[in-house]
Amino acid sequence: MADEVHDKGEHAGMARLSLRQVEARIEALGKRESFDSSFIYHLLEAYGTPKSTITRLRTGALNVAADKEREVARKKLVYFREVSANEDVLATATELRDAPHVKRFDPRFVIVTDYKELLAIDTKTRENLIIPIGQIAQHFSFFLPWAGMEKAQFTAEAHADVKAAERMGKLFDELLSANPDLFTSTTGRHSLNVFFTRLLFCFFAEDTGVFAENQFTTAVGSHTLKDGSDTQEFLTALFLALDTPNSADKPSYLAQFPYVNGRLFSNDSAMVVPHFTAKARESLIDLGTLMWQEINPDIFGSMFQAIVTPGKRSDLGQHYTSVPNILKTIEPLFLDELKETFSESFDNPTKLKRLLTRISTIKIFDPACGSGNFLVIAYKELRRLEHSILERLQKLEGTDGSRSMESFINIENFFGIEIDDFATEVAILSLWIAKHQMNVEFEEKFGIAIPLIPLKETGQIRAGNATRIPWDTVCPNNGTDEIYLIGNPPYVGSSMQTKEQKEDFQVVFDERKYPKKLDYIALWFIKGSKYIQGTNAELAFVTTNSITQGEQVGMLFPRIFGLGIEIGFAYTSFKWSNNAKHNAGVTVIVLGLRTESATPKYLFKDLVKNSVKNINPYLIDAPNLIVNRTSQAIAKGFPPMVYGSKPTDGGFLTIARDELDLFSSSPQIVKDSVLKYVGAAEFIRGIDRYLLLIDPQNLEEASKDPEVARRFEGVRAARLASKKVATQELATFPHLLEFLSYKPTNSIIVPSVSSERREYVPIGFLGPETVVSNLAFAIYDAEPWLFALLTSRMHMAWLRAVGGKMKTDFRYSNVLVYNTFPAPNLSHANKESLTEVALRVLDVREYHCDSTLAELYDAEKMPENLRAAHKHVDDLVDKLYSATPFDDDDARLSTLFGMYEEAIEAEKAAAPIKQTRSRKK
Known part of the structure; x- marks a missing residue:
């Protein structure tokens, strides 16, 4: 048990190294004149394995190898054997790769060497490396998964x-x-x-x-x-x-x-x-x-589907899910637990037979199966586990023929729904091909041929619209069956959905009012939650991370949690990748759902598996809170954040820099009415733009200026041409903006959209001579201490968690991000300290005045003095929230969600008091 606990925490403690650091370490290792039994320890250390783990491996405390004199083995990490000069390195490696006692520990790499030649096998990708050991530096990328960097596969x-x-x-x-x-x-x-x-x-x-x-x-x-x-x-x-x-x-x-x-x-x-x-x-x-x-049937089917589908030829291979991404779904859902059970049953024939029976009855169901790649990989992995169990039973019971050697995993237990007719046919074919491939492996191991034909199993793939077909009619769920729903359902955002897809919402929700802005993939989570509710079935889907951000959370997860469903595991955001010519440029997560239980929950972040108390809809170890939009800031002393001013002027009240000369002969009262006008793009990219904002008291005199009169006439014409009645009515007042929030005070500008590549959103502090446009948010009557809070890493963490996205960029919201942001009560001294660090950031920006904020906040080009200035802000703000330093943004968010929960509970408690007082009046 102690060893199991160590397993869970070991990867969390591994040093995070950069690619260059790893390369430098391996280069130094490769330059050695000779190699000995210390090689494996130096190799592991070079990729970031903690020294404490290395020490315990050397002493044998963590070494689970059968032959500790020649072997070093660590669960999930490596199985290493040194051989003599007269032994066959290749044969030994092949034997170890398939050996049940090695599979039991599920090592990422099997390595065999005679210290002249080195052979390594990546058990996950099934790639091989055979090199002279002195050339290890030239192939350092092969072992990068040890450093948390997955390489391209297949x-x-x-x-x-x-x-x-x-x-x-x-x-x-x-x-x-x-x-x-x-x-x-x-x-x-x-x-x-x-x-x-x-x-x-x-x-x-x-x-x-x-x-x-x-x-x-x-x-x-x-x-x-x-x-x-x-x-x-x-x-x-x-x-x-x-x-x-x-x-x-x-x-x-x-x-x-x-x-x-x-x-x-x-x-x-x-x-x-x-x-x-x-x-x-x-x-x-x-x-x-x-x-x-x-x-590969799991890959080819998706590619060929693009060939025969009109308009999809250019997407060849773009959207198939790579094997490593499929494994992110099926491993934590069921495969890891099955392998653990195999390990625990390793020396017990009765338990091994029970496990064989269990995996033969497991049902795999992909309700958006495409060409069947998820089903194919799940089938292959279950067959490989079955082979390992049979090998072990053969060794325990002997080979006297008393055991009937055959496969009990039937493709009739693999179910799917697919809307595309051809993909349905290919999914069935892919399962047959996968079966034949595994039959070949079976024959290689046991010398018994399992013929593919005549085909006796036809599969359980149905053509149709998964949002409209009752899933129980495809894969019946009696409540006790072990069923796993997997897949990669379609992602379509609300604005991109077809008329038919919009109608699918009405079918799934079966109610007059339902959230019409939900992503299309939400329908799979709604139907999936209803399907698994109160049963042994569980699900895990690959999905865009948008459903765990912004307003999507409030529209989707209360319905899921209301069914008694919880998040059992999740992979936080990672870039979609495969080896096709054109990768789909999306950021995805893996979300696992199950009926509420006491079974451990796991959160995977940067390839590290973390055991957590709870996983909330924002994929944070925190209570299941939904951050809802609110019209007022919950933090005390925060002035209102408003939309910037919107002219709706046909471009006649806004002025480009090269148009300023048109006002050179205008009276001073007009020149004083030309103010700087900035939205997110102008502010971040350093674009000069202006706004003609005439005070109504000066309207009569200003209108006499020819340039002003010309622009007013243009505004009238543009507004009268609008289809909106309210805009047409505004044509009578061409000097007025459609919406004016501007105040002649200091203000904070917050861009409504900012690149995800930036560590900080470039928030600004402006003087009274600048008007913020409707393409950004503004806080008037602002003070520098608030600027410091909003530009801090603490606030950036909140934005990343609860804010929405526009494509992959951050999308700010006053009602969802600013108004919900929890902040501690600040003393006068706190505000002075915040003001000091805020002014430092602004001073450094001014020092680099020749650069735009887009350049200054580029993650790779950010000046060191600006980064240092922001760190002073981060450190100070962190201390206001906690007496102990935060390890990472997840720790910050745990604190913020706790404060948000307290603030909401306080509001609820205060609400009845206000009502009572109102009635008394």
Whole structure:
């Protein structure tokens, strides 16, 4: 148990090193003249493993290896073995990789060396490294996961997938050109989808032993004319033969093809094989020359879906979820716990058999399955775990034949819903391919072949709209079944949703009033929560982080928590990445939901797993509070923050810098009415812009100026042309702004949008001669102490947690961020201290007056004296909130959420008193 506790905290204590630091350390290690048994300890230390862990490994206290004389092993980290010069490094590494006693400890890397040659295996990506040990520095990136930096994965496989998808695209285009009428209808499109699915199976089958080697491609090349005129007839006959059990019932030239079954080649009268041209036939045969055994079904399906979907060709491979991202979903949801159970049952045959039975009954359900990549990876991982259990049982019970060696994991336990017809077919095919790949691994381990065909399992993938199909009709949930919902549902924001998607909300909510600004993916969380409510089922979806920010939180999570559902685990924001040519530029999270329980909760941040008391909707270890917009600041002494002034003037009251000369001969009363006018863009980028703001008392005299009169006339015309009645009515008063919040006092400007790359939003302190525009927020009658609070890291943490996003940029809100920001009661001395550090920041900015704030606040270019000035602000503000230093922003947020909860409770307690007094009056 002590070892388990140490496991959970070890990664949290690992030193966070930069890429350059790691490279420098490994370079020094590689320059050694000779290597010995200390090598593994130096290697681990170079990537940031704590010295205390290294010491305990050296003494054997943490070393879980079977042979401590030659091996060093640490759970989740490494399994290392040194071998003699006459031992085979490759054979030893391969043996260890697959050995049950090694898998039990789930090491990230298996390393074997004779101190001349080094072989390492990344067990997560299944990549190998074989090098002379002295060249370790040239390959330092291989072990970067130890330093918390995941590397790009499956590059070679992804390349093969892209190549195949692109060639399939050429065949698709040629067939579409040759059959323009066939695929215009829904029935024709379905025929096309089924046809290409059949081709995919045949190409894979002839390269993986399901068919004879090159059997399909050779048959097409041998039995069809070069002009393609009879290719349609041949393929129609072949597909029928593949659905015919008796070889005697097949044409003699097709008799050697096996019986496939499994619905894929079923005789469907609506299915029509397209007419081929010579070029299409050539493309078909060319596809057969690729090495289809290298194709990843989890990746290729998504890519090929883009090929056959109109308008998606340019997105080739953009939106498939990479294997490491899928593992972020399924590992903490169920796989880690299953592996722990395997480890605990390692020497107990009864418990191992019980675990086998358990995993054979697990149901995996992806209600937005696309081409099935989540289902495929989940299937493969469960099969690999099953193989490890069977290997261990074989070793414990012997190989006398008393145990029937077979796989009990059935693809009938893998369920999906997919709206796209072709993707549905590919998802089923992908599961078959994955099954065959795992059957091959099974045969390699146990010498027992499990034939793929005839296909007995057809899968449980249904075509349809997941928001409208009752999920229980696809994957029945009796309340006690072990069911895991996984996937990557569609992300569409409220402003981008189609009419049909808007209507999906009405179906899911089934109520007259519902939040219409929710992201589309929220429907999966609502339906998923209802599906798992009060049962053993759990879910984990990859989603944009927008649902845990801003107003989305208040619209979604009260409904989820109201069902007795809690967040069981979460990965905080990380960049979406895969190895396709064009990555989708989004920031995502992984959110795991379950019925409320006492089971531990885990929050993953920067690849570190942290055990927490609770995970709130903002993905913070804090109570389940919802920060709701409020019209007044909850912090005492905070002046109101308002929208800046909005002219609605057709551009005639606003003045560019090069237009100032137009007022050179104007009377002084007009010149005094030309004030600086700044919004977020002008303030941050240093753009000079002005506003003509005439005091009504001076209107008559100012109107006599020709330039003023010209601009007023332009304002009138622009407003009269508006479709809004209120704007038309305002045309009578061309000197007035549509909305005026300006006061001739000092003010604080807060940009409404700011880049996520900045550590601090560039907040400003302005004099009375500047008007803040409606594209920023303004605080008038402002004092420098408030500027210090708002530009502090404490306030930035609050903004990141509760503010919304515009794409990936921070989106500020007065009612949701400023008004809800908790602040301690400040003494006069506190305010003086804050004023002092605030003025220091402003002085440093003035010193760098030749640079724009965009340049000064660029994370990579920020001047050191400005960074130092902000640190003085941060340190002082932190001390106002806590007597002890904060470790990170999560600690700051825990304090802020606690203060917010107290402030809301105090408001609730005070509310009845106010009502009583009102009644007495």
